[in-house]
Amino acid sequence: MLKISDLYVAYGGIEAVKGISLEVPDGAIVTLIGANGAGKSTTLRTICGLVKPKSGSISYLGEEITNVPTEQLVKKGITLVPEGRRVFPDLTVEENLKIGAYLRSGEDLTEDFKWIYDLFPRLKERSWQPAGTLSGGEQQMLAVGRALMGHPKLMMMDEPSLGLAPLVVQGIFDIIKEVHKQGVTILLIEQNANMALRIADYGYVLETGVITMDNTGAALLSNEEVRAAYLGKKRK
Amino acid sequence: MSLTTILQHCLTGISLGGAYALIAIGYTMVYGILRLINFAHGEIFMMAGYFMIFSMASIPWFISVPLVTAATIILGVAIERAAYKPLRTAPRMSIMISAIGVSYLLQNLATYLFTAIPKGYPEIPFLKKIFRIGDLSASLVTFLTPVLTIILVFLLMQLINHTKVGMAMRAVSKDFETSRLMGIKIDTIISITFVIGSALAAIGSILYFTDRMSVTPFSGTLPGLKCFVAAVFGGIGSIPGAVVGGFVIGVVETLLVAMGYSTFSDAFTFLLLIVMLLFRPTGLFGEKSTDKV
Ligand SMILES: Nc1ncnc2c1ncn2[C@@H]1O[C@H](COP(=O)(O)OP(=O)(O)OP(=O)(O)O)[C@@H](O)[C@H]1O
Numbered sequence A: 001m002l003k004i005s006d007l008y009v010a011y012g013g014i015e016a017v018k019g020i021s022l023e024v025p026d027g028a029i030v031t032l033i034g035a036n037g038a039g040k041s042t043t044l045r046t047i048c049g050l051v052k053p054k055s056g057s058i059s060y061l062g063e064e065i066t067n068v069p070t071e072q073l074v075k076k077g078i079t080l081v082p083e084g085r086r087v088f089p090d091l092t093v094e095e096n097l098k099i100g101a102y103l104r105s106g107e108d109l110t111e112d113f114k115w116i117y118d119l120f121p122r123l124k125e126r127s128w129q130p131a132g133t134l135s136g137g138e139q140q141m142l143a144v145g146r147a148l149m150g151h152p153k154l155m156m157m158d159e160p161s162l163g164l165a166p167l168v169v170q171g172i173f174d175i176i177k178e179v180h181k182q183g184v185t186i187l188l189i190e191q192n193a194n195m196a197l198r199i200a201d202y203g204y205v206l207e208t209g210v211i212t213m214d215n216t217g218a219a220l221l222s223n224e225e226v227r228a229a230y231l232g233k234k235r236k
Numbered sequence B: 001m002s003l004t005t006i007l008q009h010c011l012t013g014i015s016l017g018g019a020y021a022l023i024a025i026g027y028t029m030v031y032g033i034l035r036l037i038n039f040a041h042g043e044i045f046m047m048a049g050y051f052m053i054f055s056m057a058s059i060p061w062f063i064s065v066p067l068v069t070a071a072t073i074i075l076g077v078a079i080e081r082a083a084y085k086p087l088r089t090a091p092r093m094s095i096m097i098s099a100i101g102v103s104y105l106l107q108n109l110a111t112y113l114f115t116a117i118p119k120g121y122p123e124i125p126f127l128k129k130i131f132r133i134g135d136l137s138a139s140l141v142t143f144l145t146p147v148l149t150i151i152l153v154f155l156l157m158q159l160i161n162h163t164k165v166g167m168a169m170r171a172v173s174k175d176f177e178t179s180r181l182m183g184i185k186i187d188t189i190i191s192i193t194f195v196i197g198s199a200l201a202a203i204g205s206i207l208y209f210t211d212r213m214s215v216t217p218f219s220g221t222l223p224g225l226k227c228f229v230a231a232v233f234g235g236i237g238s239i240p241g242a243v244v245g246g247f248v249i250g251v252v253e254t255l256l257v258a259m260g261y262s263t264f265s266d267a268f269t270f271l272l273l274i275v276m277l278l279f280r281p282t283g284l285f286g287e288k289s290t291d292k293v
C-alpha cells in the first residue's frame, strides 16, 4: 500500500533521515521503533507532506506521492495522528470530530459519530466540553477518533501511548487492534516497543536516520539486540 | 453641559465607535489567524475612501457601495497574496516589516495618484438626512452606524461559531499543521479572513468618511492606529473585544473633544494603550496564553 525507497530528509544542514526504505502492505500493522531523535516523526511527517524530502520516493497505492500537498493526501485516505495529540483546544469534542470529517462535505455523519462514541464512550459524555479541558488520555482518544472521522485507508500514529497510564495505554492498543480489524492499515511509531511489536505484523528499527533491522514483530520481540536496546532487558 | 448635550455627544461617540469597531475587527481577525499586526489595514480603509470618491463620480450610491466593497476586498486579498503569503514560514518579524512596507507603499501610491490635497467625499443624500429622537437630532448615518455594526458583528459571530468555514478558521488560528492534516487548505482560510476584514473596513470607511467630508492619503493613519489600539484594548484576537474597544475609544474621544480637550483626545488613545499593556497585556477578552506572540 505504502512504499518508501531511499528517502533522505534534512532540516537545513542536519540530515534526520538518511536513505530509508520500507513497505507497509495493505491491511497490515507495521511499526517503526527507535530511540529519541532517530527520525521516526520526521519519517511520518514526510509521508504526509508536512516536510519535503531531499531525495527518494514515496508511493501510495501505486501512485507517486512524494510532493503531493498534505490536503490532497488526506483526501486520498492517508491520515496522521500527530505526536502530542494536537487536538484543537478551543473547539468542543464534537467539533474536533466534525473537523476530522472536513473533506467529507455534505455527508451525513450520524453513523460516524455513533461509531466513534461506541469506541470511546468517554468522549460522548464530554462532547460539549472544549477539547483543551480533557485529560491527556481523553485527548489521545479524541485525536484517534478525529482521524477516524476522515475514513482513512492508512492511519499513521506517532507515539499514541506517550505519557499515558499503563491501563490507558492498553486501552489505546485495544482500539488500534479494533480499528485494524475494521480494515484500516496502520503504521505505528512507539517508544513502547514491547506493546508495539506484539501487535505488529512487521517492524522496522530506526537508529539515527537509518534502518538497522527489520523483521516480523514476533522475531524482533525475541531478538537479543532489540531486547537490550528497546525492551530494557540485559544481554545474556 | 446639559443632559441633552451629553447624550448628543454620546450618540456621536457611539457612531464613531461603530466605525472604529468595524475596522478593529480586521486587525483582530488577521492577528488571530496569522499573529500579524496588519499595519496596512488603515491604508486599506483610506483606499476604500478614494474608491468611493471615484465610483460615486459616475455611478449611483447603491451600486457604488457593493462595488467599493468588492474593490477593497480585492485590494486586501492581493496584499495578503503578494506581501504576506510568500513569508508564511519566515520569522514573524519579517512579515511585520512587510506589512509596514505595504502601508507606506499605499500611502505614497495614493499621494502620487491622487495628490495630497484633500478630496471631497461624496454624499449619499439619504444618509445625511437629519433625524430627531426626542431632543436628540443627528443625521441618519449617526443612528445607522452602531445598528449596522451590531448586525454585522452578530452575523460574523454566527459565521465563526456555527459554520464549517468558521470552524476551520478557529482551527487554523490555533494550529496550521494539524489543520492541514484535517484536509483544510489554510491559504484559502487565510484569504477568507482578509475578505471579511477588508469588507468590514470598506463599510467602516463609508460610514466614517460620510461624516468627515474629505479624504487624504494620510486619512487612514490615525484611525488605523486607534482601531489597532481598540483591538489591543479588547484583547487582540477577540472579535467582541475589538467591538467593545472600538466603542470605548469612539465615545471617550468624542466626549474629550466636547469638553474642550480636543488636543488631548488622540493622546488619550495611546495612554489607554500604554495603561492596558502595563496592567493587562492580554486586553479585556484576550487569550491567557501569549505563547505565540
Ligand atoms: N523542525 C526541525 N528543525 C530542525 N531539526 C529538526 C526538526 N525536527 C526534527 N529535527 C531533528 O531531526 C532529528 C529527528 O527528529 P524526529 O522528531 O524525527 O525524532 P523522533 O525519532 O520522532 O524522536 P522522538 O522519539 O523523541 O519523538 C532530531 O535530531 C531532531 O533534532
Ligand SMILES: [Mg+2]
Residues within 6 Å of the ligand: A040, A041, A042, A083, A158
Ligand atoms: Mg517523534
